[in-house]
Amino acid sequence: MKIIRHLIIVLFGMSCLTANALEDSLAVSNLHTVILDFKSEIKYVDFGSSEIFGSKLSSGKMLSIQAKVPDFHETTLSVVTGDGKFYEFKVYYEKNPNFAVWNNESLISxxxxxxxxxxxxxxxxxxxxxxxxxxxxxxxxxxxxxxxxxxxxxxxxxxxxxxxxxxxxxxxxxxxxxxxxxxxxxxxxxxxxxxxxxxxxxxxxxxxxxxNAAVNNLQMQKLGEYVFSEKHSINNIGIIKQRMCFSLSGLYCKDDVLLFRLNLTNNNSIDYEIDFIKVYVQDKKTDKKTAVQEEELSPIYVYYPNNVNKSILKGDSSMSLIFFLKRFTLPPNRILYFEVFEKNGGRHLRFSVSHTEILKAKNI
The missing domain is CATH 2.60.40 (Immunoglobulin-like)
Incomplete structure:
Protein backbone atom coordinates (compact mmCIF):
# COMPACT_ATOMS: atom_id res chain seq x y z
CA MET A 1 0.00 0.00 0.00
CA LYS A 2 2.87 2.42 0.85
CA ILE A 3 4.51 1.75 -2.53
CA ILE A 4 1.23 2.40 -4.36
CA ARG A 5 0.63 5.59 -2.35
CA HIS A 6 4.12 6.89 -3.17
CA LEU A 7 3.63 6.04 -6.85
CA ILE A 8 0.38 8.00 -6.90
CA ILE A 9 2.11 11.02 -5.31
CA VAL A 10 4.95 10.90 -7.87
CA LEU A 11 2.50 10.56 -10.78
CA PHE A 12 0.43 13.45 -9.41
CA GLY A 13 3.56 15.62 -9.13
CA MET A 14 4.54 14.78 -12.71
CA SER A 15 1.05 15.62 -13.91
CA CYS A 16 1.29 19.03 -12.20
CA LEU A 17 4.58 19.73 -13.95
CA THR A 18 3.19 18.57 -17.30
CA ALA A 19 0.21 20.85 -16.85
CA ASN A 20 2.62 23.75 -16.49
CA ALA A 21 4.93 22.64 -19.31
CA LEU A 22 6.16 25.44 -21.55
CA GLU A 23 7.84 24.68 -24.86
CA ASP A 24 10.07 26.94 -26.93
CA SER A 25 12.89 26.82 -29.47
CA LEU A 26 16.46 27.96 -28.88
CA ALA A 27 19.11 28.77 -31.44
CA VAL A 28 22.52 27.97 -29.94
CA SER A 29 26.04 28.55 -31.23
CA ASN A 30 29.55 27.53 -30.29
CA LEU A 31 30.55 31.22 -30.57
CA HIS A 32 27.72 32.82 -28.59
CA THR A 33 26.36 32.25 -25.09
CA VAL A 34 22.59 32.37 -24.64
CA ILE A 35 21.13 33.23 -21.21
CA LEU A 36 17.82 31.80 -20.02
CA ASP A 37 16.28 34.03 -17.35
CA PHE A 38 13.59 32.30 -15.27
CA LYS A 39 11.26 33.83 -12.69
CA SER A 40 12.08 31.22 -10.05
CA GLU A 41 15.13 29.31 -8.90
CA ILE A 42 16.29 26.52 -11.20
CA LYS A 43 15.87 23.11 -9.55
CA TYR A 44 16.64 20.69 -12.37
CA VAL A 45 18.41 20.85 -15.75
CA ASP A 46 18.88 18.19 -18.42
CA PHE A 47 20.87 18.72 -21.61
CA GLY A 48 19.62 16.31 -24.25
CA SER A 49 23.04 16.01 -25.88
CA SER A 50 26.66 16.18 -24.76
CA GLU A 51 27.22 18.58 -27.67
CA ILE A 52 25.64 21.44 -25.67
CA PHE A 53 26.55 22.61 -22.17
CA GLY A 54 25.77 25.31 -19.66
CA SER A 55 25.65 26.26 -15.99
CA LYS A 56 23.53 28.08 -13.44
CA LEU A 57 24.60 31.67 -12.79
CA SER A 58 25.04 33.33 -9.40
CA SER A 59 21.38 34.32 -8.98
CA GLY A 60 20.24 30.70 -9.26
CA LYS A 61 17.50 31.79 -11.68
CA MET A 62 19.61 32.08 -14.82
CA LEU A 63 21.12 29.39 -17.02
CA SER A 64 23.79 29.82 -19.67
CA ILE A 65 23.81 27.53 -22.69
CA GLN A 66 26.27 27.11 -25.55
CA ALA A 67 27.26 24.54 -28.13
CA LYS A 68 30.52 22.63 -27.83
CA VAL A 69 30.71 22.05 -31.56
CA PRO A 70 29.19 23.65 -34.69
CA ASP A 71 26.35 22.00 -36.61
CA PHE A 72 25.23 19.62 -33.88
CA HIS A 73 22.06 17.57 -34.29
CA GLU A 74 18.85 19.10 -32.97
CA THR A 75 18.39 18.20 -29.31
CA THR A 76 16.46 19.17 -26.19
CA LEU A 77 16.90 21.13 -22.98
CA SER A 78 14.65 20.50 -19.97
CA VAL A 79 14.37 22.77 -16.94
CA VAL A 80 12.28 22.61 -13.77
CA THR A 81 11.96 25.75 -11.64
CA GLY A 82 11.01 26.27 -8.02
CA ASP A 83 7.54 27.57 -8.90
CA GLY A 84 6.64 24.12 -10.23
CA LYS A 85 7.00 24.84 -13.96
CA PHE A 86 8.54 22.47 -16.46
CA TYR A 87 10.23 23.96 -19.54
CA GLU A 88 11.03 21.93 -22.64
CA PHE A 89 13.18 23.53 -25.37
CA LYS A 90 14.03 22.35 -28.84
CA VAL A 91 17.68 23.32 -29.31
CA TYR A 92 19.21 23.71 -32.77
CA TYR A 93 22.43 25.14 -34.17
CA GLU A 94 22.75 28.63 -35.59
CA LYS A 95 26.18 30.28 -35.95
CA ASN A 96 24.90 33.77 -35.16
CA PRO A 97 21.67 33.58 -33.14
CA ASN A 98 19.47 36.66 -33.39
CA PHE A 99 18.95 36.83 -29.63
CA ALA A 100 21.16 36.59 -26.53
CA VAL A 101 18.62 36.40 -23.69
CA TRP A 102 15.39 34.40 -23.30
CA ASN A 103 13.07 35.28 -20.41
CA ASN A 104 9.72 33.66 -21.33
CA GLU A 105 8.29 37.04 -22.26
CA SER A 106 10.70 38.36 -24.86
CA LEU A 107 13.94 37.69 -26.68
CA ILE A 108 16.72 40.23 -26.16
CA SER A 109 19.37 40.62 -28.82
CA ASN A 212 35.79 45.25 -0.07
CA ALA A 213 33.22 48.03 0.44
CA ALA A 214 29.54 48.61 -0.25
CA VAL A 215 30.09 52.30 -1.06
CA ASN A 216 32.06 53.71 -3.97
CA ASN A 217 34.74 56.41 -4.05
CA LEU A 218 32.31 59.25 -4.82
CA GLN A 219 30.06 58.21 -1.92
CA MET A 220 33.06 58.00 0.38
CA GLN A 221 34.10 61.51 -0.61
CA LYS A 222 30.64 62.80 0.32
CA LEU A 223 30.62 60.80 3.56
CA GLY A 224 34.00 62.28 4.43
CA GLU A 225 32.64 65.80 3.87
CA TYR A 226 29.66 65.02 6.09
CA VAL A 227 31.73 63.57 8.95
CA PHE A 228 34.18 66.48 8.73
CA SER A 229 31.28 68.94 9.13
CA GLU A 230 30.00 67.18 12.27
CA LYS A 231 30.96 68.30 15.77
CA HIS A 232 33.43 66.19 17.70
CA SER A 233 31.58 63.37 19.42
CA ILE A 234 34.55 61.72 21.19
CA ASN A 235 36.96 63.59 23.45
CA ASN A 236 38.57 60.93 25.62
CA ILE A 237 40.51 58.76 23.16
CA GLY A 238 44.01 59.82 22.13
CA ILE A 239 47.48 60.69 23.31
CA ILE A 240 49.32 63.91 24.23
CA LYS A 241 53.09 63.63 23.97
CA GLN A 242 55.97 66.01 23.17
CA ARG A 243 53.54 68.90 22.69
CA MET A 244 51.70 66.83 20.08
CA CYS A 245 48.15 65.49 20.24
CA PHE A 246 46.87 62.54 18.20
CA SER A 247 43.25 61.63 18.89
CA LEU A 248 39.97 60.11 17.73
CA SER A 249 37.14 62.66 17.61
CA GLY A 250 34.42 60.67 15.83
CA LEU A 251 33.47 57.11 14.90
CA TYR A 252 30.73 56.37 12.36
CA CYS A 253 29.28 53.43 10.46
CA LYS A 254 27.79 53.34 6.95
CA ASP A 255 26.71 49.97 5.52
CA ASP A 256 29.84 47.79 5.75
CA VAL A 257 32.29 50.65 6.35
CA LEU A 258 33.63 52.21 9.58
CA LEU A 259 34.74 55.85 9.49
CA PHE A 260 37.34 57.07 12.02
CA ARG A 261 37.87 60.83 12.29
CA LEU A 262 41.45 61.45 13.39
CA ASN A 263 42.91 64.74 14.62
CA LEU A 264 46.59 65.62 14.77
CA THR A 265 47.73 68.83 16.54
CA ASN A 266 51.27 70.22 16.56
CA ASN A 267 51.87 72.65 19.43
CA ASN A 268 55.56 72.96 18.61
CA SER A 269 57.25 75.57 16.47
CA ILE A 270 58.94 72.79 14.48
CA ASP A 271 56.92 71.35 11.61
CA TYR A 272 55.84 67.71 11.79
CA GLU A 273 56.51 65.74 8.61
CA ILE A 274 54.19 62.74 8.41
CA ASP A 275 55.86 59.56 7.23
CA PHE A 276 52.81 57.28 7.45
CA ILE A 277 49.85 56.34 9.63
CA LYS A 278 49.55 52.71 10.66
CA VAL A 279 46.33 50.98 11.73
CA TYR A 280 46.49 47.55 13.28
CA VAL A 281 44.86 45.11 15.68
CA GLN A 282 46.92 43.57 18.45
CA ASP A 283 46.38 41.06 21.23
CA LYS A 284 46.29 42.38 24.77
CA LYS A 285 49.63 41.59 26.35
CA THR A 286 49.01 39.40 29.39
CA ASP A 287 52.38 37.73 29.78
CA LYS A 288 55.87 39.01 28.93
CA LYS A 289 56.78 35.57 27.58
CA THR A 290 53.76 35.43 25.24
CA ALA A 291 54.25 36.59 21.66
CA VAL A 292 51.86 39.39 20.68
CA GLN A 293 50.06 38.90 17.37
CA GLU A 294 49.61 41.98 15.20
CA GLU A 295 47.31 42.34 12.19
CA GLU A 296 47.68 45.44 10.06
CA LEU A 297 44.51 46.91 8.48
CA SER A 298 44.53 48.69 5.13
CA PRO A 299 42.15 51.63 4.70
CA ILE A 300 39.85 51.43 1.69
CA TYR A 301 39.77 55.22 1.50
CA VAL A 302 41.26 58.22 3.32
CA TYR A 303 39.47 61.56 3.22
CA TYR A 304 41.40 64.81 3.54
CA PRO A 305 39.65 68.22 3.54
CA ASN A 306 40.37 70.44 0.56
CA ASN A 307 43.72 72.24 0.47
CA VAL A 308 45.14 70.31 3.43
CA ASN A 309 48.82 69.41 3.30
CA LYS A 310 48.83 65.62 3.64
CA SER A 311 52.52 65.28 4.46
CA ILE A 312 53.50 68.27 6.62
CA LEU A 313 51.75 69.68 9.69
CA LYS A 314 53.04 73.17 10.33
CA GLY A 315 53.96 74.29 13.81
CA ASP A 316 51.07 75.53 15.97
CA SER A 317 48.45 74.02 13.65
CA SER A 318 46.04 71.10 13.42
CA MET A 319 44.66 68.80 10.78
CA SER A 320 41.86 66.23 10.48
CA LEU A 321 41.52 63.19 8.27
CA ILE A 322 39.03 60.35 8.05
CA PHE A 323 40.04 56.71 7.73
CA PHE A 324 37.57 54.33 6.03
CA LEU A 325 37.97 50.72 7.12
CA LYS A 326 36.02 47.62 6.24
CA ARG A 327 33.51 47.12 9.07
CA PHE A 328 34.69 44.79 11.81
CA THR A 329 34.30 44.03 15.51
CA LEU A 330 36.86 42.87 18.05
CA PRO A 331 36.85 40.30 20.83
CA PRO A 332 37.66 41.61 24.32
CA ASN A 333 41.25 40.33 24.13
CA ARG A 334 42.16 42.42 21.06
CA ILE A 335 42.74 46.17 20.69
CA LEU A 336 42.73 48.51 17.68
CA TYR A 337 45.69 50.91 17.41
CA PHE A 338 46.30 54.05 15.36
CA GLU A 339 49.93 55.14 15.12
CA VAL A 340 51.47 58.10 13.29
CA PHE A 341 55.19 58.18 12.46
CA GLU A 342 57.31 61.28 11.92
CA LYS A 343 59.64 61.17 8.96
CA ASN A 344 63.27 61.50 10.04
CA GLY A 345 62.09 62.23 13.57
CA GLY A 346 61.19 60.62 16.86
CA ARG A 347 57.73 62.02 17.57
CA HIS A 348 55.78 58.80 17.08
CA LEU A 349 52.28 58.85 18.58
CA ARG A 350 49.96 55.94 19.26
CA PHE A 351 46.53 55.51 20.82
CA SER A 352 44.16 52.56 21.19
CA VAL A 353 40.45 51.96 20.64
CA SER A 354 38.72 49.22 22.60
CA HIS A 355 36.21 46.71 21.28
CA THR A 356 33.42 48.45 23.24
CA GLU A 357 34.14 51.83 21.61
CA ILE A 358 33.88 50.30 18.13
CA LEU A 359 30.42 48.99 18.97
CA LYS A 360 29.36 52.58 19.76
CA ALA A 361 29.92 53.73 16.15
CA LYS A 362 27.17 56.14 15.06
CA ASN A 363 25.12 55.06 12.03
CA ILE A 364 24.91 57.63 9.23
Missing amino acids: SKDTIGISSTKTIHFLCDDRISDLLVGNNNVIAAYAKGIENIVKVKALKSDFDSTSFVVVTKSGVICPFLLVPNQNPADLSVQIATNHSILTATSESSVLFK
Whole structure:
Protein backbone atom coordinates (compact mmCIF):
# COMPACT_ATOMS: atom_id res chain seq x y z
CA MET A 1 0.00 0.00 0.00
CA LYS A 2 2.87 2.42 0.85
CA ILE A 3 4.51 1.75 -2.53
CA ILE A 4 1.23 2.40 -4.36
CA ARG A 5 0.63 5.59 -2.35
CA HIS A 6 4.12 6.89 -3.17
CA LEU A 7 3.63 6.04 -6.85
CA ILE A 8 0.38 8.00 -6.90
CA ILE A 9 2.11 11.02 -5.31
CA VAL A 10 4.95 10.90 -7.87
CA LEU A 11 2.50 10.56 -10.78
CA PHE A 12 0.43 13.45 -9.41
CA GLY A 13 3.56 15.62 -9.13
CA MET A 14 4.54 14.78 -12.71
CA SER A 15 1.05 15.62 -13.91
CA CYS A 16 1.29 19.03 -12.20
CA LEU A 17 4.58 19.73 -13.95
CA THR A 18 3.19 18.57 -17.30
CA ALA A 19 0.21 20.85 -16.85
CA ASN A 20 2.62 23.75 -16.49
CA ALA A 21 4.93 22.64 -19.31
CA LEU A 22 6.16 25.44 -21.55
CA GLU A 23 7.84 24.68 -24.86
CA ASP A 24 10.07 26.94 -26.93
CA SER A 25 12.89 26.82 -29.47
CA LEU A 26 16.46 27.96 -28.88
CA ALA A 27 19.11 28.77 -31.44
CA VAL A 28 22.52 27.97 -29.94
CA SER A 29 26.04 28.55 -31.23
CA ASN A 30 29.55 27.53 -30.29
CA LEU A 31 30.55 31.22 -30.57
CA HIS A 32 27.72 32.82 -28.59
CA THR A 33 26.36 32.25 -25.09
CA VAL A 34 22.59 32.37 -24.64
CA ILE A 35 21.13 33.23 -21.21
CA LEU A 36 17.82 31.80 -20.02
CA ASP A 37 16.28 34.03 -17.35
CA PHE A 38 13.59 32.30 -15.27
CA LYS A 39 11.26 33.83 -12.69
CA SER A 40 12.08 31.22 -10.05
CA GLU A 41 15.13 29.31 -8.90
CA ILE A 42 16.29 26.52 -11.20
CA LYS A 43 15.87 23.11 -9.55
CA TYR A 44 16.64 20.69 -12.37
CA VAL A 45 18.41 20.85 -15.75
CA ASP A 46 18.88 18.19 -18.42
CA PHE A 47 20.87 18.72 -21.61
CA GLY A 48 19.62 16.31 -24.25
CA SER A 49 23.04 16.01 -25.88
CA SER A 50 26.66 16.18 -24.76
CA GLU A 51 27.22 18.58 -27.67
CA ILE A 52 25.64 21.44 -25.67
CA PHE A 53 26.55 22.61 -22.17
CA GLY A 54 25.77 25.31 -19.66
CA SER A 55 25.65 26.26 -15.99
CA LYS A 56 23.53 28.08 -13.44
CA LEU A 57 24.60 31.67 -12.79
CA SER A 58 25.04 33.33 -9.40
CA SER A 59 21.38 34.32 -8.98
CA GLY A 60 20.24 30.70 -9.26
CA LYS A 61 17.50 31.79 -11.68
CA MET A 62 19.61 32.08 -14.82
CA LEU A 63 21.12 29.39 -17.02
CA SER A 64 23.79 29.82 -19.67
CA ILE A 65 23.81 27.53 -22.69
CA GLN A 66 26.27 27.11 -25.55
CA ALA A 67 27.26 24.54 -28.13
CA LYS A 68 30.52 22.63 -27.83
CA VAL A 69 30.71 22.05 -31.56
CA PRO A 70 29.19 23.65 -34.69
CA ASP A 71 26.35 22.00 -36.61
CA PHE A 72 25.23 19.62 -33.88
CA HIS A 73 22.06 17.57 -34.29
CA GLU A 74 18.85 19.10 -32.97
CA THR A 75 18.39 18.20 -29.31
CA THR A 76 16.46 19.17 -26.19
CA LEU A 77 16.90 21.13 -22.98
CA SER A 78 14.65 20.50 -19.97
CA VAL A 79 14.37 22.77 -16.94
CA VAL A 80 12.28 22.61 -13.77
CA THR A 81 11.96 25.75 -11.64
CA GLY A 82 11.01 26.27 -8.02
CA ASP A 83 7.54 27.57 -8.90
CA GLY A 84 6.64 24.12 -10.23
CA LYS A 85 7.00 24.84 -13.96
CA PHE A 86 8.54 22.47 -16.46
CA TYR A 87 10.23 23.96 -19.54
CA GLU A 88 11.03 21.93 -22.64
CA PHE A 89 13.18 23.53 -25.37
CA LYS A 90 14.03 22.35 -28.84
CA VAL A 91 17.68 23.32 -29.31
CA TYR A 92 19.21 23.71 -32.77
CA TYR A 93 22.43 25.14 -34.17
CA GLU A 94 22.75 28.63 -35.59
CA LYS A 95 26.18 30.28 -35.95
CA ASN A 96 24.90 33.77 -35.16
CA PRO A 97 21.67 33.58 -33.14
CA ASN A 98 19.47 36.66 -33.39
CA PHE A 99 18.95 36.83 -29.63
CA ALA A 100 21.16 36.59 -26.53
CA VAL A 101 18.62 36.40 -23.69
CA TRP A 102 15.39 34.40 -23.30
CA ASN A 103 13.07 35.28 -20.41
CA ASN A 104 9.72 33.66 -21.33
CA GLU A 105 8.29 37.04 -22.26
CA SER A 106 10.70 38.36 -24.86
CA LEU A 107 13.94 37.69 -26.68
CA ILE A 108 16.72 40.23 -26.16
CA SER A 109 19.37 40.62 -28.82
CA SER A 110 22.93 41.90 -28.55
CA LYS A 111 22.23 45.30 -30.02
CA ASP A 112 25.51 46.88 -28.95
CA THR A 113 28.59 46.00 -30.97
CA ILE A 114 31.99 46.63 -29.37
CA GLY A 115 35.33 46.45 -31.18
CA ILE A 116 37.99 44.41 -29.36
CA SER A 117 41.73 44.47 -30.01
CA SER A 118 44.57 42.04 -29.36
CA THR A 119 46.95 44.92 -28.60
CA LYS A 120 44.71 47.13 -26.45
CA THR A 121 42.62 46.42 -23.36
CA ILE A 122 38.99 47.55 -23.32
CA HIS A 123 37.45 48.34 -19.92
CA PHE A 124 33.73 48.01 -19.23
CA LEU A 125 32.46 50.08 -16.28
CA CYS A 126 29.07 49.18 -14.83
CA ASP A 127 26.96 51.26 -12.42
CA ASP A 128 26.26 48.11 -10.37
CA ARG A 129 28.37 45.26 -9.04
CA ILE A 130 28.95 42.48 -11.56
CA SER A 131 28.15 38.90 -10.56
CA ASP A 132 28.77 36.95 -13.79
CA LEU A 133 30.87 37.30 -16.95
CA LEU A 134 30.42 35.10 -20.00
CA VAL A 135 32.43 35.19 -23.23
CA GLY A 136 31.41 32.92 -26.09
CA ASN A 137 34.81 32.57 -27.76
CA ASN A 138 38.04 31.26 -26.20
CA ASN A 139 39.97 33.76 -28.31
CA VAL A 140 38.62 36.59 -26.14
CA ILE A 141 39.33 36.89 -22.42
CA ALA A 142 37.47 38.89 -19.77
CA ALA A 143 38.37 39.41 -16.11
CA TYR A 144 37.59 41.71 -13.20
CA ALA A 145 39.90 44.64 -12.60
CA LYS A 146 41.76 43.56 -9.47
CA GLY A 147 39.93 44.49 -6.29
CA ILE A 148 37.05 46.22 -8.11
CA GLU A 149 33.65 44.63 -8.65
CA ASN A 150 32.15 46.86 -11.34
CA ILE A 151 35.01 47.10 -13.85
CA VAL A 152 35.85 44.34 -16.34
CA LYS A 153 38.78 44.27 -18.73
CA VAL A 154 38.43 42.54 -22.10
CA LYS A 155 41.05 41.69 -24.69
CA ALA A 156 41.39 39.47 -27.76
CA LEU A 157 44.07 36.79 -27.90
CA LYS A 158 44.27 37.05 -31.69
CA SER A 159 43.43 39.80 -34.17
CA ASP A 160 41.09 37.83 -36.45
CA PHE A 161 38.73 36.03 -34.03
CA ASP A 162 35.14 35.21 -34.99
CA SER A 163 32.59 37.68 -33.63
CA THR A 164 31.27 36.45 -30.31
CA SER A 165 29.01 37.23 -27.38
CA PHE A 166 29.95 38.97 -24.16
CA VAL A 167 27.38 38.98 -21.37
CA VAL A 168 27.56 40.93 -18.12
CA VAL A 169 25.11 40.08 -15.32
CA THR A 170 24.83 42.46 -12.36
CA LYS A 171 24.20 41.65 -8.70
CA SER A 172 20.69 43.11 -9.07
CA GLY A 173 19.90 40.67 -11.90
CA VAL A 174 20.24 42.93 -14.95
CA ILE A 175 21.58 41.13 -18.05
CA CYS A 176 23.68 43.21 -20.48
CA PRO A 177 24.55 41.33 -23.70
CA PHE A 178 27.11 42.62 -26.22
CA LEU A 179 28.47 41.52 -29.57
CA LEU A 180 32.27 41.62 -29.73
CA VAL A 181 33.94 42.04 -33.12
CA PRO A 182 37.64 42.29 -34.03
CA ASN A 183 38.97 45.83 -34.30
CA GLN A 184 42.65 46.57 -33.82
CA ASN A 185 41.94 50.29 -33.40
CA PRO A 186 38.70 50.57 -31.40
CA ALA A 187 37.21 54.04 -31.09
CA ASP A 188 36.52 53.65 -27.35
CA LEU A 189 38.91 52.03 -24.91
CA SER A 190 36.43 52.41 -22.04
CA VAL A 191 32.72 51.70 -22.18
CA GLN A 192 30.26 52.58 -19.42
CA ILE A 193 27.28 50.28 -18.91
CA ALA A 194 24.12 51.69 -17.39
CA THR A 195 21.78 49.05 -15.97
CA ASN A 196 19.04 50.24 -18.32
CA HIS A 197 21.50 49.02 -20.97
CA SER A 198 22.30 52.41 -22.42
CA ILE A 199 25.94 52.56 -23.47
CA LEU A 200 28.01 55.66 -22.86
CA THR A 201 31.66 56.50 -23.38
CA ALA A 202 33.23 56.33 -19.93
CA THR A 203 34.54 59.54 -18.36
CA SER A 204 37.24 60.05 -15.75
CA GLU A 205 34.47 60.51 -13.17
CA SER A 206 33.01 57.00 -13.50
CA SER A 207 32.27 55.59 -10.04
CA VAL A 208 34.37 52.66 -8.91
CA LEU A 209 32.86 49.99 -6.64
CA PHE A 210 35.64 48.52 -4.54
CA LYS A 211 35.48 44.82 -3.83
CA ASN A 212 35.79 45.25 -0.07
CA ALA A 213 33.22 48.03 0.44
CA ALA A 214 29.54 48.61 -0.25
CA VAL A 215 30.09 52.30 -1.06
CA ASN A 216 32.06 53.71 -3.97
CA ASN A 217 34.74 56.41 -4.05
CA LEU A 218 32.31 59.25 -4.82
CA GLN A 219 30.06 58.21 -1.92
CA MET A 220 33.06 58.00 0.38
CA GLN A 221 34.10 61.51 -0.61
CA LYS A 222 30.64 62.80 0.32
CA LEU A 223 30.62 60.80 3.56
CA GLY A 224 34.00 62.28 4.43
CA GLU A 225 32.64 65.80 3.87
CA TYR A 226 29.66 65.02 6.09
CA VAL A 227 31.73 63.57 8.95
CA PHE A 228 34.18 66.48 8.73
CA SER A 229 31.28 68.94 9.13
CA GLU A 230 30.00 67.18 12.27
CA LYS A 231 30.96 68.30 15.77
CA HIS A 232 33.43 66.19 17.70
CA SER A 233 31.58 63.37 19.42
CA ILE A 234 34.55 61.72 21.19
CA ASN A 235 36.96 63.59 23.45
CA ASN A 236 38.57 60.93 25.62
CA ILE A 237 40.51 58.76 23.16
CA GLY A 238 44.01 59.82 22.13
CA ILE A 239 47.48 60.69 23.31
CA ILE A 240 49.32 63.91 24.23
CA LYS A 241 53.09 63.63 23.97
CA GLN A 242 55.97 66.01 23.17
CA ARG A 243 53.54 68.90 22.69
CA MET A 244 51.70 66.83 20.08
CA CYS A 245 48.15 65.49 20.24
CA PHE A 246 46.87 62.54 18.20
CA SER A 247 43.25 61.63 18.89
CA LEU A 248 39.97 60.11 17.73
CA SER A 249 37.14 62.66 17.61
CA GLY A 250 34.42 60.67 15.83
CA LEU A 251 33.47 57.11 14.90
CA TYR A 252 30.73 56.37 12.36
CA CYS A 253 29.28 53.43 10.46
CA LYS A 254 27.79 53.34 6.95
CA ASP A 255 26.71 49.97 5.52
CA ASP A 256 29.84 47.79 5.75
CA VAL A 257 32.29 50.65 6.35
CA LEU A 258 33.63 52.21 9.58
CA LEU A 259 34.74 55.85 9.49
CA PHE A 260 37.34 57.07 12.02
CA ARG A 261 37.87 60.83 12.29
CA LEU A 262 41.45 61.45 13.39
CA ASN A 263 42.91 64.74 14.62
CA LEU A 264 46.59 65.62 14.77
CA THR A 265 47.73 68.83 16.54
CA ASN A 266 51.27 70.22 16.56
CA ASN A 267 51.87 72.65 19.43
CA ASN A 268 55.56 72.96 18.61
CA SER A 269 57.25 75.57 16.47
CA ILE A 270 58.94 72.79 14.48
CA ASP A 271 56.92 71.35 11.61
CA TYR A 272 55.84 67.71 11.79
CA GLU A 273 56.51 65.74 8.61
CA ILE A 274 54.19 62.74 8.41
CA ASP A 275 55.86 59.56 7.23
CA PHE A 276 52.81 57.28 7.45
CA ILE A 277 49.85 56.34 9.63
CA LYS A 278 49.55 52.71 10.66
CA VAL A 279 46.33 50.98 11.73
CA TYR A 280 46.49 47.55 13.28
CA VAL A 281 44.86 45.11 15.68
CA GLN A 282 46.92 43.57 18.45
CA ASP A 283 46.38 41.06 21.23
CA LYS A 284 46.29 42.38 24.77
CA LYS A 285 49.63 41.59 26.35
CA THR A 286 49.01 39.40 29.39
CA ASP A 287 52.38 37.73 29.78
CA LYS A 288 55.87 39.01 28.93
CA LYS A 289 56.78 35.57 27.58
CA THR A 290 53.76 35.43 25.24
CA ALA A 291 54.25 36.59 21.66
CA VAL A 292 51.86 39.39 20.68
CA GLN A 293 50.06 38.90 17.37
CA GLU A 294 49.61 41.98 15.20
CA GLU A 295 47.31 42.34 12.19
CA GLU A 296 47.68 45.44 10.06
CA LEU A 297 44.51 46.91 8.48
CA SER A 298 44.53 48.69 5.13
CA PRO A 299 42.15 51.63 4.70
CA ILE A 300 39.85 51.43 1.69
CA TYR A 301 39.77 55.22 1.50
CA VAL A 302 41.26 58.22 3.32
CA TYR A 303 39.47 61.56 3.22
CA TYR A 304 41.40 64.81 3.54
CA PRO A 305 39.65 68.22 3.54
CA ASN A 306 40.37 70.44 0.56
CA ASN A 307 43.72 72.24 0.47
CA VAL A 308 45.14 70.31 3.43
CA ASN A 309 48.82 69.41 3.30
CA LYS A 310 48.83 65.62 3.64
CA SER A 311 52.52 65.28 4.46
CA ILE A 312 53.50 68.27 6.62
CA LEU A 313 51.75 69.68 9.69
CA LYS A 314 53.04 73.17 10.33
CA GLY A 315 53.96 74.29 13.81
CA ASP A 316 51.07 75.53 15.97
CA SER A 317 48.45 74.02 13.65
CA SER A 318 46.04 71.10 13.42
CA MET A 319 44.66 68.80 10.78
CA SER A 320 41.86 66.23 10.48
CA LEU A 321 41.52 63.19 8.27
CA ILE A 322 39.03 60.35 8.05
CA PHE A 323 40.04 56.71 7.73
CA PHE A 324 37.57 54.33 6.03
CA LEU A 325 37.97 50.72 7.12
CA LYS A 326 36.02 47.62 6.24
CA ARG A 327 33.51 47.12 9.07
CA PHE A 328 34.69 44.79 11.81
CA THR A 329 34.30 44.03 15.51
CA LEU A 330 36.86 42.87 18.05
CA PRO A 331 36.85 40.30 20.83
CA PRO A 332 37.66 41.61 24.32
CA ASN A 333 41.25 40.33 24.13
CA ARG A 334 42.16 42.42 21.06
CA ILE A 335 42.74 46.17 20.69
CA LEU A 336 42.73 48.51 17.68
CA TYR A 337 45.69 50.91 17.41
CA PHE A 338 46.30 54.05 15.36
CA GLU A 339 49.93 55.14 15.12
CA VAL A 340 51.47 58.10 13.29
CA PHE A 341 55.19 58.18 12.46
CA GLU A 342 57.31 61.28 11.92
CA LYS A 343 59.64 61.17 8.96
CA ASN A 344 63.27 61.50 10.04
CA GLY A 345 62.09 62.23 13.57
CA GLY A 346 61.19 60.62 16.86
CA ARG A 347 57.73 62.02 17.57
CA HIS A 348 55.78 58.80 17.08
CA LEU A 349 52.28 58.85 18.58
CA ARG A 350 49.96 55.94 19.26
CA PHE A 351 46.53 55.51 20.82
CA SER A 352 44.16 52.56 21.19
CA VAL A 353 40.45 51.96 20.64
CA SER A 354 38.72 49.22 22.60
CA HIS A 355 36.21 46.71 21.28
CA THR A 356 33.42 48.45 23.24
CA GLU A 357 34.14 51.83 21.61
CA ILE A 358 33.88 50.30 18.13
CA LEU A 359 30.42 48.99 18.97
CA LYS A 360 29.36 52.58 19.76
CA ALA A 361 29.92 53.73 16.15
CA LYS A 362 27.17 56.14 15.06
CA ASN A 363 25.12 55.06 12.03
CA ILE A 364 24.91 57.63 9.23
